[in-house]
Amino acid sequence: MTILSPLLEVDSLTVDYQTRRGDIRAVDDVSFTMEKGEMLGLVGESGSGKSTLGLSIMRLVPYPGVIRNGHIKIDGTDITNLAEEKMQSLRGRRITFVFQDPMTSLSPVKKIGDHFTEFILTHEPETGKEEAFERAKCTLSDVGILPERINDYPHQFSGGMRQRIMIALAIVLNPELVIADEPTTALDVIVQAKILDLLKSLRDTYGMARILITHDLSIVLERCDRILVMYAGSLVEYADSRELYANPGHPYTQRLLQSIPNVELTDQRLEAIPGSPPDLLSLPRGCSFFPRCLCAKEKCGLEKPPLVELRPGHFVRCFKENSQP
Amino acid sequence: MPTVKTRRAIFSGLISRLTSLTGRGSAGWMTIIGAAIVGVIILLTLLGPWISPYDPRAINVSPPPNPSPPSGNFPLGTNLLGQDMLSRILCGGSIMIQVALLSVLFCFVIGVPIGLLASYTGGALDKVVNLVMDSFYAFPGLVLAIAIAAMMGRGVINMALSIGVVYIPSYYRIVRSQVLTIKELPYAEAARATGARGRTILLRYVLPNILPSIAVVATMNFADAILTAAGLTFVGLGIGIEVPDWGWDLSKGRELLPSGAWWVITFPGVMIVLLALGFTLIGEGLSELLNPRLEK
Numbered sequence: 001m002t003i004l005s006p007l008l009e010v011d012s013l014t015v016d017y018q019t020r021r022g023d024i025r026a027v028d029d030v031s032f033t034m035e036k037g038e039m040l041g042l043v044g045e046s047g048s049g050k051s052t053l054g055l056s057i058m059r060l061v062p063y064p065g066v067i068r069n070g071h072i073k074i075d076g077t078d079i080t081n082l083a084e085e086k087m088q089s090l091r092g093r094r095i096t097f098v099f100q101d102p103m104t105s106l107s108p109v110k111k112i113g114d115h116f117t118e119f120i121l122t123h124e125p126e127t128g129k130e131e132a133f134e135r136a137k138c139t140l141s142d143v144g145i146l147p148e149r150i151n152d153y154p155h156q157f158s159g160g161m162r163q164r165i166m167i168a169l170a171i172v173l174n175p176e177l178v179i180a181d182e183p184t185t186a187l188d189v190i191v192q193a194k195i196l197d198l199l200k201s202l203r204d205t206y207g208m209a210r211i212l213i214t215h216d217l218s219i220v221l222e223r224c225d226r227i228l229v230m231y232a233g234s235l236v237e238y239a240d241s242r243e244l245y246a247n248p249g250h251p252y253t254q255r256l257l258q259s260i261p262n263v264e265l266t267d268q269r270l271e272a273i274p275g276s277p278p279d280l281l282s283l284p285r286g287c288s289f290f291p292r293c294l295c296a297k298e299k300c301g302l303e304k305p306p307l308v309e310l311r312p313g314h315f316v317r318c319f320k321e322n323s324q325p
Numbered sequence: 326m327p328t329v330k331t332r333r334a335i336f337s338g339l340i341s342r343l344t345s346l347t348g349r350g351s352a353g354w355m356t357i358i359g360a361a362i363v364g365v366i367i368l369l370t371l372l373g374p375w376i377s378p379y380d381p382r383a384i385n386v387s388p389p390p391n392p393s394p395p396s397g398n399f400p401l402g403t404n405l406l407g408q409d410m411l412s413r414i415l416c417g418g419s420i421m422i423q424v425a426l427l428s429v430l431f432c433f434v435i436g437v438p439i440g441l442l443a444s445y446t447g448g449a450l451d452k453v454v455n456l457v458m459d460s461f462y463a464f465p466g467l468v469l470a471i472a473i474a475a476m477m478g479r480g481v482i483n484m485a486l487s488i489g490v491v492y493i494p495s496y497y498r499i500v501r502s503q504v505l506t507i508k509e510l511p512y513a514e515a516a517r518a519t520g521a522r523g524r525t526i527l528l529r530y531v532l533p534n535i536l537p538s539i540a541v542v543a544t545m546n547f548a549d550a551i552l553t554a555a556g557l558t559f560v561g562l563g564i565g566i567e568v569p570d571w572g573w574d575l576s577k578g579r580e581l582l583p584s585g586a587w588w589v590i591t592f593p594g595v596m597i598v599l600l601a602l603g604f605t606l607i608g609e610g611l612s613e614l615l616n617p618r619l620e621k
Contacts, residue, residue, distance in 0.1 A: 058518060092520030099518070105511040109533045109617055118529060119519045153617040169519065 005076035007176055007209050008034040008057065013070035015049070015056050024280045026052040026065065028233040031307075034211070036176065037203050041220025041241065042213045043256070044230035045277055050213050053230070054179045057211075058095055059087050075176070093123045096170035098180040102163035102187070106154035112140075112165060113150040116172060123173055139172040140165070142205060143198060160191035167198060171206055178202065179211045184219075196223055217253075218260045221245055229253050232278050232288035235307065239314040249316035251293045287318070295320050352613035359606025366600050370418035377412035381569040384408055392586040402588035404574065405581060414592050417569040420481060420558075421600065425550040427485030428492065429543055436493040437539060440500025445508060445527050455501070462494040466549075467556050474562040481564070484557055488550045499542050503535040537612040544608025548601035555597060571596050 015027035026049040034040055044050040055061050057072055059079065071080045074094060079087065091097075099105045106115060116136030120127055127135075137147035143164040145157075154162060163183055170178050180199060184192035200223045202208055212220055220227055220241070227244050229237040229252065237250040248254045258271040275292040284290050286301045293300065297319065305319045369376075379386045385407035387399055395402045401410035443454040461469070473487035507513055508531060516526050555572030557563045563572060571593035578590035 060514075060518060088520045088522055090520070091518055097515070097518035099511050099515055101511050105515045107512045107516075107530050107534060109536075109615070110530075111617075118525075119521075122519070122521055122525065155617070166515070169515075 005073070006033040007036045007038075007075060009071070009073040009076075010053075010057070011071040011073070013053070013056060013072065014068040015052050015061055016066055016068045017052075018064045018066060019281075021281055025233050025283075026280065027056060029070070030230070030235045031070075032228055032235070032238055034177070034209050037207050037209055038226065039200065039203065039210045039212065039224045041217075041224035041227040042211055042230065043215065043217050043220055043227060045215055047232075047277055047280065048230040049233040050215075050230050051181050054097070054181050054211060054213050057177075057179060058091055058097055060091075060097070089123065092119060092175070093173050094175050095177045095179065096173075096175045098163070098166050098170050098178065098183045100182040100185050102159050102166055102183075105166050106162060108154055111151050111153055112136075112157075115165075115169060116150075119169060120172065135172060136168075139168045142171075143168045159187050160195065163187060163191075163195050164198065167195070167202075171202060171208065174206055175208060177209045177211070179213070181213045182215070183212075184214075192219070199223075217256045229256070232280060232283060234288055234317060235315070236289065236317045237315065239310075239316075243311070243314050247311075247314070249310050249314065250289075250318050251295050251320065252289050255294075352610045354610075355606045356610030356614060359603045359608075359610060362599055362603030363607065366418055366596070366603065367422060369415055370422060373412075373416035373419075377409075377415040379409040379412045381408065381412040381416040382567055392581060392589050394586075395588055401592050402586070404578065404589045410574075410588060410592055413569045413574055414571070414596055417571040417574060417593065418596065418600065420564050420568060420570045421551050421554050421572060421597070423481050424484045424488065424554040425547050425600075425604070427482065428488040428550045429546050431485060431489035432492045432496050432546060433539070433543065435489070436496030437500055439493075440497040441504060441527055441532065443497075444501040444504040445523070445531065451501075454497070458494040458497045461490065462498070464491075466491040467553055470553055470557060471560055471562060474557050479562065479564060484554060484563065485550075487557070488553050491553070492546050492550070495542055495546065496539065499538050500535060503538055504531055507531050507534050537615045540608050540612040540615060544605050547604035547608070551597055551601050551604075 010033070011031050013027055013030045014025065017024040017026055028049070030053060032040075042050045042053065052061060052065065056067060059072075059082070061067065067080060071078050073079065074090070079090065082090070106112070110118075113133060113136055116139075117129055117132040120132040120135060121129070133150070137150055140150060141147045145161060145164055145168065149157075154165075157165065167178075167180075167183070178199075183199070184195050187195065196212075196219055199210055199212060202210060212224060214220055217227075221244075224241050227239060227241045228235060229250065231252050237244065237248070237253045239249070244253065245257070248257055252273075255271065255273045259273065261270055262268065273292055278284060278288055278291065284301065286299070286303050287293070287296075287305050290296050290300045299319055305317050307315050307317045310316050373381075385391070386409050387393055387403045387407050389407065391403050391407040392405050393399065393403045399409050399411065401414060403409060404413070439454060443451045470487040470491050473490055474484060477483040477487065508526075513526055513530055516530050521529075554563065555575055558570055558572035559576035564570060574593040575590060575597065578586070578593065581589050
């Protein structure tokens with residue numbers, strides 16, 4: 001019997017931004033695995049390192065970022081030190097990225113069809129232009145864009161439609177993993193729901209794994225299989241989404257769940273987390289969340305808590321859970 | 326040999342191109358009118374030697390006194406040397422058009438690739454190129470052109486080169502500022518995330534997006550090159566007196582203006598303005614046509 005390696009394996013990944021004031025640790029010792037077809041929600045506030053983590057998986061960490069430590073494996077192959085040319089053939093074909101702002105993610109002087117043919121022919125030069133066009137049309141209709149509009153320019157589409165086109169571009173070569181970095185932040189709530197449902201439905205039609213990066217815990221709770229919560233570069237909680245909703249282990253996750261508005265309890269005041277995320281240049285010595293934590297003990301301010309497995313598949317980085325039987 | 330069918334296809338393609346231009350509103354018309362002006366001037370210049378009534382180089386074709394105002398025999402008058410102005414107008418465009426076209430070609434071929442490469446690569450290369458370009462830019466254009474023309478001697482190509490050197494920094498600056506903006510835009514990054522190589526991003530994503538701006542610089546360059554060519558002729562670094570040239574007529578005619586001989590300066594001046602206007606219209610029109618956001 002062969003042991004299948006997971007689709008994506010991130011092993012103690014550490015990413016730094018080198019600045020004049022010192023290194024900023026944007027991703028600190030993050031490990032997780034993803035199976036084929038899984039949908040992972042990556043949650044954290046601004047500056048928590050979630051986008052950097054997403055880009056690191058594509059080896060596209062923006063300058064001056066460097067991968068300091070750790071490994072990224074796709075289907076068992078380590079891509080951490082893969083040559084740039086091999087990486088280029090991997091990007092777009094096996095892993096794709098959907099960016100936050102659909103309004104500027106398409107070149108304004110290129111027709112939609114040219115974006116597709118260019119992309120398809122880069123990776124599959126043997127494909128004819130006609131065939132590439134047909135595939136583009138099929139994918140466009142899959143994401144709910146009329147195939148006839150393939151010869152239109154990006155400015156002729158609305159924001160939601162452009163994000164659909166970006167998703168179509170991301171899935172046209174049938175990659176194994178799509179990373180969507182806050183794909184709905186620039187869109188209003190109704191369009192947001194449609195785009196997220198579209199992303200969710202990709203498994204049924206294409207069977208691909210997806211990572212949804214967001215700052216909004218509520219939108220990943222109902223759509224993702226597993227959720228990874230990040231705070232100040234560290235993974236603080238990683239669990240099945242039902243499990244996370246029912247038994248949040250980390251105080252940060254608990255407070256996040258409390259700050260989701262509930263339409264049924266209108267008389268309840270909405271909880272907020274006091275304070276703001278720490279300066280990554282001068283992190284607290286112990287737990288990064290220590291200054292804002294309500295259950296903080298003396299020990300929390302002195303040493304960094306380890307990641308413990310609370311229940312099978314449910315990881316938490318907190319002393320509080322550590323001490324429980 | 327093309328068959329009737331392919332020839333017909335080419336013809337209908339040309340027709341549909343033209344009708345699609347007129348269908349693009351004012352930008353299309355601007356391009357057509359500009360191209361018509363430039364086309365007519367080029368045609369006149371080409372046919373000049375055959376259709377001009379007198380030899381444009383021959384002096385004293387009209388009996389003294391000279392300059393004489395427009396009359397039946399000399400519809401545009403004569404200049405101080407008794408040369409027929411109409412003949413000189415018909416033949417005098419060739420130097421300017423050649424210099425302008427060559428210098429723009431020269432600038433485009435050198436300035437745009439340098440700008441693209443240096444600013445896309447960044448780092449030390451960008452800094453060095455930037456320094457060199459800035460030092461060229463700091464010189465007053467005409468003075469630098471005069472120095473280069475004096476060093477290299479007379480001739481159409483030398484004039485075009487000296488004007489070109491002056492204008493390369495303008496292209497470089499526009500290209501650089503645009504590349505720096507565009508390479509950070511999400512669509513360039515999105516292209517990188519789809520596995521596109523640096524060359525592809527530069528040629529397929531960045532270049533098409535800066536073409537409208539380059540078209541505008543090229544027009545200004547055309548108009549300016551014509552004026553610089555006239556200036557070079559004015560200081561005696563143009564082509565010799567033996568070749569009819571509007572720039573030469575303009576600079577000589579200036580001296581005659583106080584005596585009331587307006588015709589010597591007006592007609593070459595109008596031709597230079599018309600030529601510059603034609604190029605400007607083409608450039609303005611093109612910069613709009615190349616921008617799909619302005620498509621109706």
